[in-house]
Amino acid sequence: ARTLRIGLIPGDGIGREVIPAGRRILESLPSSLGLNFSFVDLDAGFETFQRTGSALPDKTVETLKTECDGALFGAVSSPSTKVAGYSSPIVALRKKLDLYANVRPVKTTAGSSNGKPIDLVIVRENTEDLYVKEETTRDTPDGKVAEAIKRISERASSRISTIAGEIALRRQNIRSTSNIASVHSQPMVTITHKSNVLSQTDGLFRETARQALAAAKFSSIHVEEQIVDSMVYKLFRQPEYYDVIVAPNLYGDILSDGAAALVGSLGLVPSANVGDNFAIGEPCHGSAPDIEGLGIANPIATLRSVALMLEFLGEEAAAAKIYAAVDGNLDEAKFLSPDMGGKATTTQVLEDVLKRL
Ligand code: NAD
Ligand code: MN
Numbered sequence: 240a241r242t243l244r245i246g247l248i249p250g251d252g253i254g255r256e257v258i259p260a261g262r263r264i265l266e267s268l269p270s271s272l273g274l275n276f277s278f279v280d281l282d283a284g285f286e287t288f289q290r291t292g293s294a295l296p297d298k299t300v301e302t303l304k305t306e307c308d309g310a311l312f313g314a315v316s317s318p319s320t321k322v323a324g325y326s327s328p329i330v331a332l333r334k335k336l337d338l339y340a341n342v343r344p345v346k347t348t349a350g351s352s353n354g355k356p357i358d359l360v361i362v363r364e365n366t367e368d369l370y371v372k373e374e375t376t377r378d379t380p381d382g383k384v385a386e387a388i389k390r391i392s393e394r395a396s397s398r399i400s401t402i403a404g405e406i407a408l409r410r411q412n413i414r415s416t417s418n419i420a421s422v423h424s425q426p427m428v429t430i431t432h433k434s435n436v437l438s439q440t441d442g443l444f445r446e447t448a449r450q451a452l453a454a455a456k457f458s459s460i461h462v463e464e465q466i467v468d469s470m471v472y473k474l475f476r477q478p479e480y481y482d483v484i485v486a487p488n489l490y491g492d493i494l495s496d497g498a499a500a501l502v503g504s505l506g507l508v509p510s511a512n513v514g515d516n517f518a519i520g521e522p523c524h525g526s527a528p529d530i531e532g533l534g535i536a537n538p539i540a541t542l543r544s545v546a547l548m549l550e551f552l553g554e555e556a557a558a559a560k561i562y563a564a565v566d567g568n569l570d571e572a573k574f575l576s577p578d579m580g581g582k583a584t585t586t587q588v589l590e591d592v593l594k595r596l
Contacts, residue, residue: 262278283328509542542564571591
C-alpha cells in the first residue's frame, strides 16, 4: 500500500467548509485501491495574515516541501482595498514550489449537458508571458506610454506542452476505465497562440509546442493549433469539440475563466497547480463571503480538485472513482446544492457522492 501525505490549506470563508469534504473523500476511497492518506493542517490566507502578519507562513511552505506529496488549497479572501504587506498566498506558493502548469478541466455530465457534452481541459502556462510583470511607463510628447514585457521561453513552452500531452494520454486512460463518456475517439491537443501577429513570442511558443508534442510517446495524439481569437469563437459555439487546450499564460487565463462559464456553477469547476514533483488541487471559486457559514457551499469543485491532484500523483484509478461518483450525483440530481438549483447542504452532497464511491 502507498501512503500519501496531504497538506490541507483551507484558507478563508467557504474554503473551511469544502476542504474538510476533500479530506473525507480521500479517507473514504475503497481500500482495494491500496492507498492510505495522512494529513497535515496548514495555515494561509487573510485571517492568517491578520493573526500572524504573513499570508503564507514559512512553516506552511516548509511542511509542503519536506513532508507532503500533494496538497489541497481552499480559497482565500483578498482584501478589496490594498493592505500593506499582504500578497496572495496561492500566487506565492506557485512560485515557491515551481508549479508551472495550471490545469483546469471543464466538463458537463449526461444530465447537465443540454445536449452538448463538454469535456475539455485547459493547460495554462503559469510562470511567464505578460505575467512576469515587467512594466514601465514613460512620458513622451504625446503623453504617457506604458509598456510590458511578454516573455516566452523555450523551456517553459516545452514543459507545458509536454504536460499537456501527458494529460491527453491520461484522459484517454481514465475514460476507458470509468463510465465517463468520451466525445473524442483519439486524444487531441490544441495549441493556442497568436503567432500571425506575434511571430517571435507566440511564434516560439507554437514552434516549441509542436516540437514537444511530436515526441514518439505522443504519437497517438492528434495535434492541432488555433489562433486565440478564433479559438474563443469556436470554444463558445462548439465547446464539445475540444479535448486538451495548451496556451501561454494570458490566453490560458482568459480561456479558462470563459470555459468555466459554460458549465453553470463556479461550485463545479476544479483546478490543479502542477510542477514536476508536486500538485495542489484547488477549486476555482473564491471564499464566497455571501454564503460563508451557511453550510451550503457546493463541495464538488473541491472533490474534483482532489481527483485532479491524485491524477498528478499517479493515482489514476482513484481519480476515476471520484469523477464517476461526482458525475453520478450530478446526473441523478437528487442532492444538489442551491447554486445548482437544489436544496442540499454541503454535507448532503458529500454523503451522496461518498455513497457512490
Ligand atoms: P467567489 O468565487 O467567492 O463567489 C462568486 C459567487 O459564486 C458568489 O455568489 C458565491 O456564493 C458563489 N460560489 C462560489 N463558490 C461556490 C460554491 N462552492 N458553492 C456555491 N456557490 C459558490 O468570488 P468573489 O465573490 O468575487 O470573491 C470573494 C472573495 O474570494 C474575494 O475576497 C476574492 O478575492 C476571493 N477569491 C479568491 C480566489 C482564490 O482563492 N483562488 C478566487 C476568486 C476569488
Ligand atoms: Mn483568472
